Amino acid sequence: MNPENGKPVDQETGQAILALRDQELETSPAFVAKVRRSIHRRTTAAQVAGYSWHLPKVTLLEMARLLGHVVKTVSKDKE
DSSP: OEEETTEEEOTTTOOBOHHHHHTOOOOOHHHHHHHHHHHHHHHHHHHHHHHHHHHHHHHHHHHHHHHHHHHHHHHHHHO
16 A cells, blocks of 8 residues: 555556445554553563673673782782
């Protein structure tokens, strides 16, 4: 369907599909809330998966930095 002058048009016959235009209904607030919860749930799952992938790398990097800092501190105390 291609919109023509704001009306849906059947591509085969070129006639406006008035029956479908009259069938349009307003979306209920319950449906919108359900869709939003679903989107938030998927977003949260994606973020948790991302964090679980990057957290071990970040933790090891910070532990290596801490170890390097401890080594530098101990070597300065000996001098």
